[in-house]
Amino acid sequence: MITTIQNYSIEDVVDNMKRMSEEGAADPQVEMLAYLANMGLGNVVENVFDFVKAAFRYGTETGEVLTHPRILAGDYFLTPDPNARSPIDCDCFTMLTDAILKISGVASREVLLDTNEDGQLDHAIAEFYSPVYGWLSCDTSSKSLPLGWVIPSSQKLIV
Numbered sequence: 017m018i019t020t021i022q023n024y025s026i027e028d029v030v031d032n033m034k035r036m037s038e039e040g041a042a043d044p045q046v047e048m049l050a051y052l053a054n055m056g057l058g059n060v061v062e063n064v065f066d067f068v069k070a071a072f073r074y075g076t077e078t079g080e081v082l083t084h085p086r087i088l089a090g091d092y093f094l095t096p097d098p099n100a101r102s103p104i105d106c107d108c109f110t111m112l113t114d115a116i117l118k119i120s121g122v123a124s125r126e127v128l129l130d131t132n133e134d135g136q137l138d139h140a141i142a143e144f145y146s147p148v149y150g151w152l153s154c155d156t157s158s159k160s161l162p163l164g165w166v167i168p169s170s171q172k173l174i175v
């Protein structure tokens with residue numbers, strides 16, 4: 017059973033992540049990121065996965081923050097060196113990835129995870145819908161997990 021995420025109520029996190037992702041999907045600079053991501057010739061989901069992973073780096077935030085996708089897009093265009101951009105954590109990657117997937121025409125959603133099933137949420141990912149396999153992970157904040165991981169439903173809270 018999922019109950020808390022750090023010091024925030026689940027309702028606050030869920031409401032804010034959903035709202036920011038939806039606003040991000042309507043933001044001109046986030047749309048530009050989707051355009052850049054899809055200049056590749058590969059599968060759309062792979063394009064977005066590779067682009068977001070390369071564009072931002074994972075890092076621990078000071079406190080827990082939910083950075084709006086439009087702010088991340090602004091940082092992308094203002095800061096040409098990816099290593100100079102502010103590090104972001106999993107929830108920020110999730111909102112941006114979900115927004116860019118939606119702009120790219122992919123059915124996607126945000127998911128909060130309790131990966132060790134101890135009742136505490138500890139991770140966030142975007143998922144995309146595969147007509148064959150159902151909902152699959154698009155975890156752009158992970159250095160190691162490949163695209164398309166199947167997450168057990170017992171770990172998921174759908175945003």
Ligand SMILES: [Ca+2]
Pocket residue numbers: 077080081082083105106107108
């Ligand atoms: Ca965060």
Ligand SMILES: [Ca+2]
Pocket residue numbers: 129130131132133134135136137138
């Ligand atoms: Ca946990």
